[in-house]
Amino acid sequence: xxxxxxxxxxxxxxxxxxxxxxxxxxxxxxxxxxxxxxxxxxxxxxxxxxxxxxxxxxxxxxxxxxxxxxxxxxxxxxxxxxxxxxxxxxxxxxxxxxxxxxxxxxxxxxxxxxxxxxxxxxxxxxxxxxxxxxxxxxxxxxxxxxxxxxxxxxxxxxxxxxxxxxxxxxxxxxxxxxxxxxxxxxxxxxxxxxxxxxxxxxxxx
Numbered sequence: 001x002x003x004x005x006x007x008x009x010x011x012x013x014x015x016x017x018x019x020x021x022x023x024x025x026x027x028x029x030x031x032x033x034x035x036x037x038x039x040x041x042x043x044x045x046x047x048x049x050x051x052x053x054x055x056x057x058x059x060x061x062x063x064x065x066x067x068x069x070x071x072x073x074x075x076x077x078x079x080x081x082x083x084x085x086x087x088x089x090x091x092x093x094x095x096x097x098x099x100x101x102x103x104x105x106x107x108x109x110x111x112x113x114x115x116x117x118x119x120x121x122x123x124x125x126x127x128x129x130x131x132x133x134x135x136x137x138x139x140x141x142x143x144x145x146x147x148x149x150x151x152x153x154x155x156x157x158x159x160x161x162x163x164x165x166x167x168x169x170x171x172x173x174x175x176x177x178x179x180x181x182x183x184x185x186x187x188x189x190x191x192x193x194x195x196x197x198x199x200x201x202x203x204x205x
Contacts, residue, residue: 013055016047016051016055017055017065019045019046019047020041020045020047020051020052020055020056020062020065021062021065021066021069022045023041023042023044023045023047024036024041024044024062024063024065024066025066025069025070025115026044027040027041027044028066028115028118028119029111029112029114029115032118033063033118033119033122036059036062036063037059038052038053038056038059038062041062060126060128063119063122063126063129064128064129064132066119067119067120067122067123067129067132067133068132070115070116070119070120071132071133071135071136071139074116074136074139074140075135075139078139078140078142078143079143081100081143082143082146086146088147090147090148090187090188091184091187091188093147093148093183093187094180094183094184094187094188095180097156097160097183098176098179098180098183099176101160101163101164101167101179102173102176102179104164104167104168105167105168105173110168113164113168114168117164117165117168120133120136137157140157140160140161141153141154141157143157144156144157147187148187152186152187155186156183156186156187159182159183159186163179163182
């Protein structure tokens with residue numbers, strides 16, 4: 001069969017898009033968002049420069065796609081994590097959640113965590129990213145709410161964000177004991193505090 005008779009393999013557009021978004025994450029992981037360019041992504045993905053600009057017209061489109069992918073991955077992780085731990089008492093939840101958070105500070109976990117936080121914080125100056133950032137917050141609260149009441153779940157979600165960001169940005173991460181102590185304070189009653197009276201809570205006795 002002559003070379004001209006060999007059928008050409010069709011490119012899979014969705015696979016190409018996934019390759020480009022994966023390469024975008026890797027570029028951000030190594031160079032930060034400030035180092036993100038179409039050319040850098042094309043080189044990382046091993047595709048022509050025109051392929052990146054065809055699927056993602058602007059640099060902002062690349063950032064948006066990478067953030068959505070990170071949020072979707074986070075949601076899948078939370079679904080798996082909670083499904084494997086269907087019934088946890090508050091004390092158990094504090095222990096296991098502390099273990100999970102400490103993974104962000106390991107040599108293996110730090111790079112991905114930094115990349116994902118850079119994408120999340122990009123919404124500070126990019127209003128078009130805020131709906132995706134909202135999804136991240138809602139997923140986190142929804143997972144926490146499987147083990148506690150809605151208000152406490154929101155507090156735990158906020159605390160986990162703060163603990164992780166502080167641990168990544170500071171000169172050294174918190175200890176595991178520090179993380180667990182913070183989570184226990186939110187999730188379990190503080191014996192040093194007297195219970196609130198009906199007058200203080202606004203609830204009739």
